[in-house]
Amino acid sequence: EVQLVESGGGLVQPGGSLRLSCTGSGFTLSDHYIDWVRQAPGKGLEWVARIRDKTNGYTTEYAASVKGRFAISRDDSKNSLYLQMNSLKTEDAAVYYCTRNLYRPGDYWGQGVLVTVSS
Amino acid sequence: DIQMTQSPSSVSASVGDRVTITCRASQAIINNWVAWYQQNPGKAPKLLISITSNLQSGVPSRFSGSGSGTDFTLTISSLQPEDFATYYCVQANSFPITFGQGTRLEIK
Numbered sequence: 001e002v003q004l005v006e007s008g009g010g011l012v013q014p015g016g017s018l019r020l021s022c023t024g025s026g027f028t029l030s031d032h033y034i035d036w037v038r039q040a041p042g043k044g045l046e047w048v049a050r051i052r053d054k055t056n057g058y059t060t061e062y063a064a065s066v067k068g069r070f071a072i073s074r075d076d077s078k079n080s081l082y083l084q085m086n087s088l089k090t091e092d093a094a095v096y097y098c099t100r101n102l103y104r105p106g107d108y109w110g111q112g113v114l115v116t117v118s119s
Numbered sequence: 120d121i122q123m124t125q126s127p128s129s130v131s132a133s134v135g136d137r138v139t140i141t142c143r144a145s146q147a148i149i150n151n152w153v154a155w156y157q158q159n160p161g162k163a164p165k166l167l168i169s170i171t172s173n174l175q176s177g178v179p180s181r182f183s184g185s186g187s188g189t190d191f192t193l194t195i196s197s198l199q200p201e202d203f204a205t206y207y208c209v210q211a212n213s214f215p216i217t218f219g220q221g222t223r224l225e226i227k
Contacts, residue, residue: 035216045156045164045207047216063215064120097163103154103211105175109163 002026002108004098009113012088020083020113022098030054030076035102036083038094039112048096051081066092085115093117121145121210125219131227136198140222142208144189152211155184155193158221159204167206168193198224 008020022034033056036048050061051072060072069088074081085092095112122145132138142153151171156164166175168184171191181196195202203226208219 044221045158045209045218047209047218050214050216061214102216103152103166103209104169105173107166107169107175112163 002100004100004108004110006096006098006110006113009096009115011116011118013119014088014090014117016088016117017084017086018088018115020085020096020098020115021080022082022110023078023080024100025079027100029074029079029081029100032100033102034072034074034081035099036072036096037099037102037109038092038096038115040091040094043094046094047102049083050102088115088117090117120215121148121213121217123208123210123217123219125208125222127222128220129223129225131225132198133227134198134200136227138195138198138224140193140206140208140224142186142191142193142210142219144191144210144212147188148191148210148212150212151187153184153186153191154209154211155182156207156209157202157204158207164207195224200226 003025005023012018035050038046038048052059069086071084097112098110100108124143126141153171155168158164167178172184183194206222
C-alpha cells in the first residue's frame with residue numbers, strides 16, 4: 001500500500017527554522033515527482049515546491065513566496081525527502097502536505113503536518 | 120503566473136441537484152493540465168479529475184470535467200450526501216502550479 005507520512009512540524013518563532021520530513025512506503029520515492037502543498041488555517045491550497053525524480057536529475061522548483069528560504073532534499077536510502085524551511089514568517093503557518101504525482105493518476109497525499117509560526 | 124479564478128466561491132444545493140463549478144485561467148492552458156480535487160474538513164484533498172476530463176479510478180461517474188483554453192468546468196450530475204465538500208481546480212501548464220481559491224458546496 002502506498003503511503004506518505006509527514007513529520008517534523010511544530011511551533012517555531014518568526015525567523016526560525018524547521019525541517020519537515022516525508023517518508024514513503026509501498027513505492028520508491030526516487031521514481032516519482034514529489035510536491036509540497038500547504039494550506040493555511042481556513043484557507044485554500046497553495047503549491048510550495050517540487051523535486052523531480054531521479055531520471056530528471058532531482059531538479060527542483062519553488063513558489064516565489066518561499067524561494068531562497070525553503071529547500072528540498074532527499075535521502076533515497078531512507079526513502080525520504082525533506083523540506084528545510086528557514087527564515088519562517090507568520091504567513092508560512094499551515095498544514096504542509098507531501099504529495100506524489102500531484103494532479104496526475106496515482107496521486108497520493110500524506111496526512112499533513114502542522115507548522116505554527118508565532119512568537 | 121497563471122491565476123485560476125474559481126466560481127462560485129460557495130454554492131448551496133440539494134441532493135439530486137446538478138452543480139457546475141468553473142475555473143477561468145488568466146491565460147490559455149495549452150496542454151489541458153487542469154485537475155479537480157475534493158476536500159473534506161481535516162482531510163487531504165482527493166483527486167477527482169486529471170487532464171481536464173479524465174475521471175480517476177474509483178470516482179463516481181456523476182463527476183465529469185470539461186474545458187479548453189481558459190475555461191474549465193467540473194460538473195456533478197446528481198448530488199449525493201457525500202459530495203458536500205470543498206472543490207479546487209489546479210493548473211499545471213506552467214510553474215508555479217496554481218490552485219483556484221476553492222468552492223464550498225453546502226447542503227441547502
